[in-house]
């Protein structure tokens with residue numbers, strides 16, 4: 001069968017549905033085969049040794065998959081599909097987002113033991129970088145100071161856009177220019193390849209916690225890095241040696257998740273745009289952080305770098321942890337839970353939960369406050385989500401001031 005993608009580039013919606021499925025007609029299947037083998041029969045010893053050598057060298061494919069820590073055909077389909085969506089040569093999947101971050105840092109050590117990172121970052125990434133666990137030291141700097149912080153032994157520049165949890169956007173092209181020779185890793189978990197393809201702006205490694213939007217149903221833990229062939233080979237070698245492989249069933253579920261990615265991302269984004277607008281008119285909400293609001297995108301990156309503002313909203317309420325948890329407990333449709341990018345809406349308190357592991361100074365410089373809640377908008381109807389938020393703000397914080405004002409006005 002002719003390869004759909006060889007003839008002409010197709011839109012992301014089409015790639016999401018067809019990528020990694022090019023051989024289905026030839027195979028006579030309509031769903032990806034799920035290969036759970038841990039090892040593979042070795043017909044000819046010469047071919048087996050050649051395959052082993054290929055895989056250990058970091059190649060994406062070999063005639064014999066040999067052993068499941070070296071290669072799995074179901075996971076490889078998901079990797080090809082994600083690379084297609086990101087517009088990169090290759091992609092390498094891991095057992096979690098943090099396993100993917102770890103592999104990138106270890107693969108980067110070839111260049112040196114120093115990392116430059118821009119806060120805020122996902123709490124786990126921040127804690128890993130600050131811990132020095134991998135024998136690397138990190139300079140945390142604002143995005144405009146990356147150039148000054150880069151040294152001869154800098155292995156990697158690490159950024160997140162939109163950043164977790166403040167939704168701050170970073171100009172990738174500008175950071176890449178400042179980084180010069182040093183590879184830039186963009187954690188693009190919040191954007192998904194539907195809204196942003198960081199490689200187009202010069203990012204060498206594009207990382208996803210696939211646990212979030214790519215899986216999309218809150219039932220798979222995974223990570224993936226989309227990159228060029230050279231980095232992919234290094235990442236595969238690290239993966240073989242450290243063992244952070246993705247289970248084939250997870251690979252299957254993620255590949256299935258990709259098919260609806262565009263539909264899910266666009267629908268949730270539409271709802272989030274409306275909720276962000278309404279939240280910013282709510283008196284008990286002191287600040288709304290959302291790239292779709294003018295103050296949330298000072299650099300004008302939505303439309304230029306990112307196709308849309310996405311479906312995560314952070315907002316600050318009039319109060320601290322106690323008031324925030326009162327709001328969370330009063331919610332009935334929205335689930336108070338960490339993680340994001342699921343079919344259902346989730347809300348959490350970054351300072352106490354996902355970013356608890358970050359040092360106080362790190363939280364301050366990242367703009368993570370005690371009154372901040374992070375909402376991941378799901379696929380529920382906008383009016384049900386709004387009713388739920390309104391009643392929970394009301395119950396958790398007492399009557400919103402604007403309502404009191406309205407009543408006073410009506411009363412006389």
Ligand SMILES: *Cc1c(COP(=O)(O)O)cnc(C)c1O
Nearest residue numbers: 096097098122164189209211222
């Ligand atoms: C969740 C998350 C991670 C870590 O991924 P896991 O799959 O939980 O290991 C990394 N980066 C971002 C932005 C995340 O949201």
